[in-house]
Amino acid sequence: METLLETRNLSITFGEHQILQDLNIKIPKGKFISIIGPNGAGKTTLFNLLSGQNKPTKGEILFKGKNITKLPIASRARLGIGRSFQLTNIFPELTALENVRISVQSTKKDLYNMFPNIRNYRGQLDEARKLLEIVFLQEKEEVLAKNLSHGDKRKLEIAMLLALKPQLLLLDEPTAGISIEEVPAILEVIKKIKSNPKHTIILIEHKMDMVLHLSDELIVLFNGELLAKGEPQMIMKDERVQSAYLGGKSHVKS
Template sequence: MTAATQDIILQVTGLGKRFGGVDAVANVDLDVYRHETLAIIGPNGAGKTTFYNLLSGRMHPSSGRIVYEGRDITGMPPHEISRLGISRSFQINNIFEEMTVRENVEVAVTALRGEGRRWHNVASRNRDVQADADALLERLSLSELADQRAGVISYGDKRLVEIAVVLATRPKLVLLDEPTAGMTPDETQRVMQLVKSLGQSGDYTFLITEHDMNVVFGLADRILVMHRGQKLVLGTPEEVRAHPEVRRAYLGTADEEMAP
């Protein structure tokens, strides 16, 4: 991504969140460029989850501003932020396990259309809803699971269904929270290839929190390292891997800990 093509989709200025006398997030500045994949890493307690909660509207900041596509969204509720084009996945599966895989995606499609309260009747009669859901399942290679109950599929497939639900809201900016946590190596590779493919499509911008450094260095265009609620380093994977403060504060001093 060259300087000429950089287009800021999200601008965070002086963002902070204080709980009592503790700063969970402190004075963070960040520009996110359209169509990039930006990974956010840091040790437990670094402020990553709180930062996500602020961006998605689940928490109100104590200070600072969040501007999305030129619009100030600071303090907006989550449903309004989602409708503007920012969607988030969670560390824990957030799907309806008693429904089929297709029905889970249809819920999100109908909610996007403002028909969430009567989603089942709408989905069962609306061929456009069904077509949108099936197209998304095909894109994520989940078509064979469409009629299976979500509660009985594998853990890795459940995470993919959650990503499908997120994408069904037609976001421009996708926040993925530990997307490969608990996965087998094969499942992790599948998610990595999916995110890489979606990123290369030009349809999405990704923010990813992740503890697996192979995933981080394999996917990220840039990496933000947080430490004690603050921005420690922001740069390319090569810059972050070589940074002495990152080695000491998070990645460790052994070269093998930083290998992509």
């Protein structure tokens, strides 16, 4: 199976604290991978390294076989890496449709054209509407983003992310901060995205029922190291994983 993303001895240290140490993982193309682990395991730090927010102290990141370790965020996005955050990142004073249209426009050649072609503009609107349908927001395209519920804001952010046509989606706790009632709607959006074979997804999420329902594989981090990797049912039966979550050991290595 083709590897889309790979890390080799990926490590990062902040001061005297080793956050990730010699992490070696391979993400197969077209798979849904969830990263789990107790608080402080290094999950969000790993996302920061993959998306380019942080630079590693040691090691390499390869995307489609290309070394991207030193590339900035924008360059990685152009290659096809997209990331959502725990906090929504939208334009509150614009409608849902305009938020997505701007994301669509950012991928076009006439991005900085002061006099855009009206046909191109309409095409961008059509594309934006299709993306709103994917996240079930087609009925709210004229609602200002600031007036959307928190769950709908999360869905809007996902639509904006999809507008960039990423091959790899990094979803950082998409249900963080939303009400219990809105979680099923987010789950349906993610399931719909997963159904597209062009998408490879890496998810960080604490809701284990959601993780087990969606994931092809789990990666378990503990104390900044890879503890286990494999199919969900196998991983959840692993005594090392159970020990890490229950705090039965102070340090475990795979």
